Amino acid sequence: MSVATEQDSSWKEILDQYFPEFMAFFFPKIYKDLDWSRPPEFLDKELEQLFNEGQAGRRLVDKLVKVYRLGTAEPIWLLIHLEIQGYADPTFAQRMFIYYYRLYDRYFQPKGIDPGSAGRLDKVVSLAVLTDGNKRYHPKQFHIKEWGFELSFKFPSVKLLKYNENWAALEANPNPFAMVTMAVLRMHQNKRKPPEERLNAKLGLTRRLYERHYSRKEIIDLYRFIDNIIRLPEELDQDFRREVIRYEEEEAHMPYVSSIERLGREDGLKEGLEKGTLIGRQDGLKEGLEKGTLIGRQDGLEKGRQEGTLILILRLLKRRFGEQLPEVEQALSLLSLTQLEALGESILDFSNQTDLTLWLQAQGQA
Incomplete structure (x- = not known):
């Protein structure tokens, strides 16, 4: 998928999900x-x-x-x-x-x-x-x-560049399209600058998603938009994703992106797992499972995604409730990819180990 196509898709998705907010931000008189x-x-x-x-x-x-x-x-x-x-x-x-x-x-x-x-x-x-x-x-x-x-x-015609004139107002506005606008403006501001400056701009916007106390869904949706609008060379893109994971775990304590999003985009057919997050890597027509070092080749993308998601789920559970018993790990290993992804979302709402047990019982695994 080309960069232009991905940016088109990002705008379409954000409009479909937040059209009232779009109207309130850009056309407030019509919105009312x-x-x-x-x-x-x-x-x-x-x-x-x-x-x-x-x-x-x-x-x-x-x-x-x-x-x-x-x-x-x-x-x-x-x-x-x-x-x-x-x-x-x-x-x-x-x-x-x-x-x-x-x-x-x-x-x-x-x-x-x-x-x-x-x-x-x-x-x-x-x-x-x-x-x-x-x-x-x-x-x-x-x-x-x-x-x-x-x-x-x-x-009525709105020019996004005009919002550069009052950046402070953008930073203070909780509307999701304030973040959308800042992402587009940062993209223009850093287009001809060294890639390291684009990296810093992208990290700054991503951190702000958590500082604004958006909902989990808003953070993920806006992260996707930012990720597609501000592009980085592959090496810096990997640095960006590692820093997002570190920030979520050590500062934000909200593993939204790293637990749900499959990070990375490649035009080829390979996706890997690195540090608990699926990060796309292209290597001909094969897919592998990567976690720090390459630990195995999988028969297909579906299997790699499922095993990677399971590792991530176990990691999240350990952080929240401690080491899991072998029988719990066995029950988790029997879940489908769809069930694992659903569990990844539900973990954020669990209060204790009992919530996990009840969830597994509902899936017929406990």
Whole structure:
């Protein structure tokens, strides 16, 4: 998977999971007018059907989201067309207009497609967030005027670089998209600097996830975003992951990333286990299990992941409740990878050894 594709995927995932927070951070006035008791509906398939990607030009992310207006007697919904634009495209405003009128034409025609629930469509609204590093690039309007004809299409457009002007406000804002914005800004700030400075910036952002007292899910989701946005050479990437593990164990005392996340990304087919965390390593078409030194070759990725996860679970249990009895270790070894991953999440909620025993009983292993 290319860097650009991974960054696209990171934006899509964070938007799908935290769209209300996205709107509250970047478009607070719109956020206040919407009824968030009704979950937003993502109409990505409808958007794909409407636009030919081969002719649309390269974009970062675009979304079509169905939301409801607040405080109306009958359900009134709107369609928000959102573009996350990652480079300075001189035709961007024109493209936004084209997307808008196609959406308007489709959904406002008598035979147009209704996204599917009770209520009526009020408006289609276009929004843009610009993540590029060009300070002079900030399209907000598409305008045509000739012979008495005039067309003006304006859309709210947020430039992430503008947030550099008040870094302190970003640091104080608990909204997850404050962290998203800081990650993009740090990426631009360190793009042409030595890799060691990118490493320090990435570590600083990761530590801040724990200092902000985010939930476990928020920490993992934001970590994934940061990890894909700020890239490091392989050697420094390994240093980064070791430091994250050390920080979690010795300072944060919250093994969220190291216990759940499979760290590392490689274009090949090999993944290994290093210091209790799955870290991708590429070595032709084989997969191995690595824990400090190579301790064995596995027949496939699934087996390597399962054994690596088991080692990590035993390590976490030892830290929390002490050395486990042989019969407990035997019961754990019979768990599937899915069960082990579920246990990794549940351990964080266990108060004592009895909780583990009850959990294993529920799995039929005690």
